[in-house]
Amino acid sequence: xxxxxxxxxxxxxxxxxxxxxxxxxxxxxxxxxxxxxxxxxxxxxxxxxxxxxxxxxxxxxxxxxxxxxxxxxxxxxxxxxxxxxxxxxxxxxxxxxxxxxxxxxxxxxxxxxxxxxxxxxxxxxxxxxxxxxxxxxxxxxxxxxxxxxxxxxxxxxxxxxxxxxxxxxxxxxxxxxxxxxxxxxxxxxxxxxxxxxxxxxxxxxxxxxxxxxxxxxxxxxxxxxxxxxxxxxxxxxxxxxxxxxxxxxxxxxxxxxxxxxxxxxxxxxxxxxxxxxxxxxxxxxxxxxxxxxxxxxxxxxxxxxxxxxxxxxxxxxxxxxxxxxxxxxxxxxxxxxxxxxxxxxxxxxxxxxxxxxxxxxxxxxxxxxxxxxxxxxxxxxxxxxxxxxxxxxxxxxxxxxx
Numbered sequence: 001x002x003x004x005x006x007x008x009x010x011x012x013x014x015x016x017x018x019x020x021x022x023x024x025x026x027x028x029x030x031x032x033x034x035x036x037x038x039x040x041x042x043x044x045x046x047x048x049x050x051x052x053x054x055x056x057x058x059x060x061x062x063x064x065x066x067x068x069x070x071x072x073x074x075x076x077x078x079x080x081x082x083x084x085x086x087x088x089x090x091x092x093x094x095x096x097x098x099x100x101x102x103x104x105x106x107x108x109x110x111x112x113x114x115x116x117x118x119x120x121x122x123x124x125x126x127x128x129x130x131x132x133x134x135x136x137x138x139x140x141x142x143x144x145x146x147x148x149x150x151x152x153x154x155x156x157x158x159x160x161x162x163x164x165x166x167x168x169x170x171x172x173x174x175x176x177x178x179x180x181x182x183x184x185x186x187x188x189x190x191x192x193x194x195x196x197x198x199x200x201x202x203x204x205x206x207x208x209x210x211x212x213x214x215x216x217x218x219x220x221x222x223x224x225x226x227x228x229x230x231x232x233x234x235x236x237x238x239x240x241x242x243x244x245x246x247x248x249x250x251x252x253x254x255x256x257x258x259x260x261x262x263x264x265x266x267x268x269x270x271x272x273x274x275x276x277x278x279x280x281x282x283x284x285x286x287x288x289x290x291x292x293x294x295x296x297x298x299x300x301x302x303x304x305x306x307x308x309x310x311x312x313x314x315x316x317x318x319x320x321x322x323x324x325x326x327x328x329x330x331x332x333x334x335x336x337x338x339x340x341x342x343x344x345x346x347x348x349x350x351x352x353x354x355x356x357x358x359x360x361x362x363x364x365x366x367x368x369x370x371x372x373x374x375x376x377x378x379x380x381x382x383x384x385x386x387x388x389x390x391x392x393x394x395x396x397x398x399x400x401x402x
Contacts, residue, residue: 004319007310008326011299021302028295029335031288036339036380037346039281043372044347046277048365050270056199057263062094062124062230064239065262066246066254073097074254075224083249084229089237090246094120094230097215102167102186103208105153112149114166114208116215124232127209130197133157137194138211144195148204155193163190166208168218187218282379289332289387296328296391307395317397325392332384333377340376344368 015022068074076095084093097116102109117138122128128136132147134157145164150156155164167186191210198204216223231246233239239258247256260267300307307320347366350356354363 003315004322004326007323008330011303011323011327012330018302021298024291024295024298025331028291029331031291032332032335032380032384033339033342035281035285035288036336036376037343038339039278039285039379040340040343040372040376041346041366042277042281043274043375044343044366044368045364046270046274047367047369047372050274051367052365053266053270054263056203057259057266059126059130059199060203061259061262063233063259064231064243064246065257066229066231066250067257068227069253069255072099073221073225073227074250076226076229076250077224080249084246087242087245087249089234089242090231091234092120092123092232094118094124095212095226096121096228096230097212097219097221097225098227099168099215099219101208101218103149103153104165104167105155106162108153110149110152110205112145112208113206114168114210114215114218116210116212118212121209121230124230127197130199132196132198134193134195138209139194140211140214141192142194143191144197144209145193146204146207147196147198148201148206149208150193150196152205157193157196160192163192165190166210166218171220187220189214189218278375282383285379285383289383292328292332292384292387293391295331296324296388297394299327300324300391300394317395321392321395323392324395325388328388328391329381329384332387333381336377336380336384339380340373343376344373 084090095118098113101112101114103112104110121138122136131144134144136144138144143164143166145155153164155162166189169186191208210218212226213223215221216225229250231239231242233242243256247254250256310320311317347368350364350366351368356364358364
C-alpha cells in the first residue's frame with residue numbers, strides 16, 4: 001500500500017482535538033465546494049446565453065452566403081444557376097437584393113434596409129418562424145417588416161387604405177442642386193405590411209422583406225443583379241464540403257461566408273466574455289484556495305507530534321511532505337467533485353423547471369456541457385496541487401527533530 005496515501009486518508013477522515021482546526025478545515029472544504037459549483041453554474045449560464053444569442057442569427061442567416069468582394073451587387077447568370085442546381089448536397093439557394101431605403105407613414109419616417117427575396121428564402125432561413133403577427137406575405141403589394149419598424153411608423157398589418165411608402169434613391173452620379181426637383185432623385189412605391197417579425201431590437205428596426213423582382217425594379221437593377229445568395233445544405237451535409245464547388249461556379253468576384261463568419265463580431269464578443277468570466281472566477285478560486293494552504297499548515301502544526309513519531313520510525317522528510325500534499329489534493333479534489341455535482345443539479349433543475357426567468361414567459365438560458373465539468377475539475381485539481389505543494393513544503397527537518 002502507498003504509505004503517504006494511507007496516512008493522508010486517515011488524516012482527512014480524522015478530527016483534530018482542537019475545535020479551531022476543525023472549523024478551519026470545514027470552512028476550507030465549504031469554500032472549495034461553493035467555488036467549484038459557482039464556476040460550473042456560471043460557465044453553463046454563459047454557454048446557454050451564447051446558444052440563445054446565436055439562435056437569433058440562425059433565424060436570419062443561412063448556413064452559407066455568397067457576397068460580392070467589391071461593391072454592393074454582382075450578377076448571377078442563368079448558366080450559373082443551372083450549375084448551382086446540379087451541386088450534390090445543396091438543397092436550396094435563394095437570391096436576395098439589399099439596399100438602404102427611407103420608410104414613411106402618416107408623417108413618420110424611418111431609415112431601414114429593404115431586402116428583396118425570392119420564394120426560396122424561407123427554405124434556406126427560418127425567418128418565417130419569427131413572425132409576431134400576420135403571415136409571410138411577400139408579393140407585388142405586400143411586405144414583411146420588423147416589429148420595431150411597425151411601432152416607429154405606427155403602422156400595422158393589412159392597412160390597404162393607408163399603405164407605407166418606400167423611397168429609394170435612384171442610381172446615378174453628380175451633385176444635388178437647389179433648383180432640382182427632388183422627386184426625380186428617388187423612386188417611390190406604396191406597400192402594405194402583411195406580416196411583422198420580432199427577434200431582437202436591432203433586427204426588428206432594420207429590415208423590410210419584399211419581393212425580389214419588385215426590389216430590383218425599385219432600385220433600377222436588372223433581373224440578374226443581386227447582392228447575395230443564401231445556401232442551405234441537405235441534412236448531414238457540412239457547408240465546407242460544397243464550398244469549393246460553389247466558389248468555382250461563382251468566380252473570384254464573390255466570397256463565401258458561413259454563419260460564424262457572418263457574425264464574427266458577435267462570436268468574438270461571446271467567446272471573450274466567456275474567457276473573461278472564467279478567468280475572474282479562477283482568480284476568486286485562487287484567493288479561496290489560500291485557505292487550503294492555511295488549513296494544511298494548521299494541520300501540520302496540529303499533527304506535529306505524529307510527524308515526529310513517524311520520522312523517528314524511519315519516515316523520510318519527503319514522505320512526510322507527500323502525506324500532507326496528498327491530503328490537500330484529496331480535500332480539494334473531493335470538494336471540487338461535490339461542488340460540480342451540486343452545480344449539475346442546479347443547472348438540471350433550471351433546464352427542467354425554469355425557476356429563474358428573464359421574463360414571465362422566458363426562462364434564463366443555461367446549457368449542460370461535459371466540457372464544463374472537465375474545465376472545473378481540472379481547474380480545482382491544478383490549483384489544489386499548487387496550494388498543497390506550497391503548504392507541504394513547510395515540513396522540514398527542524399520541525400520534526402526531537
